[in-house]
């Protein structure tokens with residue numbers, strides 16, 4: 611019998627397969643972990659945008675938590691689009707009842723096409739109920755701006771925002787830079803670790819609109835490798851490289867913000883040597 615690390619995504623589906631739970635599952639599979647799901651919502655969505663969304667009843671979400679907790683041995687979990695206050699509350703309640711290992715919160719607010727995947731009242735609930743439970747939170751720039759309540763223009767704005775978000779209760783804070791290339795066309799993400807150290811992770815920018823599910827892919831890669839037992843600092847360079855390669859090695863699917871290539875091969879260094 612082979613032991614495999616088990617993870618879970620607590621999020622919403624994307625009918626077109628490029629983002630949300632669908633992107634998470636592909637990344638988890640790529641990284642060799644066993645993945646379960648707690649479906650919080652379903653979306654009718656494609657690479658042009660989100661056409662409709664439908665929340666799962668809160669009591670059913672709690673049933674999903676119980677089914678998983680009664681049987682599986684989950685080492686790490688990530689959240690994605692949680693849609694509204696009721697769903698955020700149900701997830702916080704489920705987490706407190708069943709704690710499924712390290713919690714990574716991807717505070718998805720707006721899809722690439724502009725549709726809202728988190729209501730305004732839900733943002734307060736996310737801050738009060740979920741962020742204090744997080745091992746890691748991974749906002750993109752607009753999400754970080756909403757969380758701290760001011761615009762983030764300079765590197766020092768971003769550094770200060772990470773400190774503020776850490777004070778809200780997340781152990782580690784990753785602010786993703788995919789929404790703004792630097793003047794020399796680089797995409798830089800900033801991470802503040804729980805021990806107070808920090809680093810910028812930078813790659814060249816890829817000129818493409820095929821960036822559907824980039825954030826989900828990055829945070830799922832991290833979740834998978836935390837479940838394998840790697841520490842966060844050793845995961846981050848590979849997480850950034852995996853996302854970069856998944857964008858760069860474009861696949862021809864859809865006509866809008868196309869999905870990533872989840873077949874690319876980037877593994878942790880010690881796995882390369884095995």
Ligand SMILES: Nc1ncnc2c1ncn2[C@@H]1O[C@H](COP(=O)(O)OP(=O)(O)OP(=O)(O)O)[C@@H](O)[C@H]1O
Nearest residue numbers: 750786787788789797815816821822823824825826
């Ligand atoms: N065009 C690009 N070239 C290189 N790296 C990119 C590009 N777009 C995004 N990235 C990287 O992808 C990762 C995800 O960042 P991003 O800010 O796009 O997340 P997101 O907005 O949450 O994504 P999504 O909502 O589509 O899931 C980051 O590491 C970012 O730097």
Ligand SMILES: Cc1ncc(CO)c(N)n1
Nearest residue numbers: 622623629630691721823
């Ligand atoms: C369901 C879902 N989750 C997350 C995102 C953000 O990538 C999206 N577009 N759709």
